[in-house]
Amino acid sequence: MxxxxxxxxxxxxxxxxxxxxxxxxxxxxxxxxxxxxxxxxxxxxxxxxxxxxxxxxxxxxxxxxxxxxxxxxxxxxxxxRRRAGQTGLPVQVRYNMPIEIFYTIVPLILIIGFFTFTAQDQDAIEKPYAHPDLNITVYGKQWAWDWDYTSDNVYDPGEQAQPAPDASQPATQGNVIESELPTLYLPVNEKIDITLKSRDVIHSFWVPAFLYKKDVIPGHVNHMYVTPTRIGTYKGDCAELCGEYHSAMLFRVKVVSKADYDAHIAQLRAEGNVGSLGDQYNRNNNLPGNGSNSDETSNGTD
Known part of the structure; x- marks a missing residue:
């Protein structure tokens, strides 16, 4: 009973x-x-x-x-639990081999399983496209983003988020003018290789709806490989504390049809934004490899 x-x-x-x-x-x-x-x-x-x-x-x-x-x-x-009338300590068991084997093997199996599936998915997500349909270079800067549509040889400079002057302004990403946020256009169902570079400090390129973010590190090039499949506008921001106005480093990603993407590129070209906003605009000019520090410009001689 x-x-x-x-x-x-x-x-x-x-x-x-x-x-x-x-x-x-x-x-x-x-x-x-x-x-x-x-x-x-x-x-x-x-x-x-x-x-x-x-x-x-x-x-x-x-x-x-x-x-x-x-x-x-x-x-x-x-x-x-201790019952009424019981005194002293219960019988102590020094060890139980089957239980010890159980709580050693089961966590090991779980760890191996998590590692295996994580590595498998990470390998698929980070696998470079052999033949991307589009190459785009993204520059993070305090506190905005520059877009270089490398394949189309046009660019779109960005400014940091501006506060809305009154409540009538659209501000779905906070109290900012959403229409003035840097907006990256991506054609739907295209394989896109996004090159990530920083002009100054460490940033992080994050589009929450993509379930994907990547650090943007000065002196180091990172890549994101994305094939958007749903047309829409998605918010993005910097996910790495990068200074006083880090919270204003917002942007948008617009996934559009190929025709609308081509129209946007044509508009940038008509505005005179032809060429590239390349590394020459970086604030860090003494990084290894850019040939600007004294050790590299001295041809190796003392």
Whole structure:
């Protein structure tokens, strides 16, 4: 009778947890409440489903582990609690080989599994395009972004976010004039190689809906490989604290049709933005490799 009562008390939290898990999930829950997901719409890029799948699966595995651990803890608390009239310490067990093997092997399997699937997805996400349809160079600067449409030989300089003068101004990314944010245009369903460079300090190029961000490091070139698949406007910002106006380093990404992308490029060309806003505008002029410091301009002689 006592054992039956113990089992009932231990079963209550287990049943409650299972009920919560088995109650059913919405589409948003199945995608981990990650940004960019819209029920019935395409993925934002070709890689967002891979990222959300890894994220959600990892949380499911961890939730199962948590439920098992919590259940065991509650079981021990209930079954092995001190009863009225008991004194002294219970019998001490020095070791239990099967249990020690269990809690050594299971975490090892989990770690190997997480590492394997993470490495597999990271390899796919970071794999360079052999033949990209478009090359774009992005320059991070305090506190805005410059776009070099390298394949089309035009550029678009950006300014940092400007505060809205009154409440009538659109400010969906905060109290700023959204229409004046630096806007990067990308053609839908095109393989795009984005080269990331910094003009001054470390920044981070982050488009939350892409589930992808990459550091922008002075003196080092990074790349992002993106194939957007859903037309729309997506917010972006710098995800690395980069100075006083870091919070104003906002931008937008517009994924448009090929025709609209070509029209934007033609507009930039008509405005005279032909050529490149290259490394010559960087604030850091003494980085290794640019030939401007004394050691490199002395031809190696003392």
């Amino acid at each position: 006592r054992h039956t009562r113990r089992f009932r008390w231990a079963a209550i939290p287990i049943a409650a947890a299972l009920t919560l898990v088995l109650a059913g999930c919405s589409q948003e829950q199945l995608h981990g409440f990650l940004p960019g997901f819209v029920a019935g719409e395409k993925d934002v890029t070709t890689m967002t489903s891979r990222v959300s799948g890894l994220w959600v699966t990892s949380w499911i595995v961890l939730l199962i582990v948590g439920i098992v651990v919590w259940a065991l803890i509650i079981w021990c608390v209930i079954v092995y």
